[in-house]
Amino acid sequence: MGRLRRKLKKTLIETSETGLSLELRLIGQFIIFLVTIMLCISLILVATGVFKAGMKQNIALFEKELSHLSQDIYDDFGNLSLSSVSLA
Structure with missing residues (x-):
């Protein structure tokens, strides 16, 4: 368990020093954008009462x-x- 924790900590430190690639950042931002849009649409539908029509x-x-x-x-x-x- 300790070895896994040290390896994870080392990986996080290396990632924070070198940074994430632009491709991973783009994919992450795109996923966050999609989740935000879907959440907003579902909130609007719930607020207007579409599901209880x-x-x-x-x-x-x-x-x-x-x-x-x-x-x-x-x-x-x-x-x-x-x-x-x-x-x-």
Whole structure:
């Protein structure tokens, strides 16, 4: 563990003395730029409520469908119990 730490420290010191290459700096800045742009766009979308646009309609639709399903199950169970009583 100590050897790895010394090697990492040596590499960091050498990098700080010689500096990073322009290619690595360009790639780093480009990645930071892209992440910043994506973060800003996602913040704007969240702030304007784009992701919650149809939630109320979807909730109402699901509640309606679930009530229909529960009513169908209730009717089927009633028919089944009626059939079992008539067989007995």
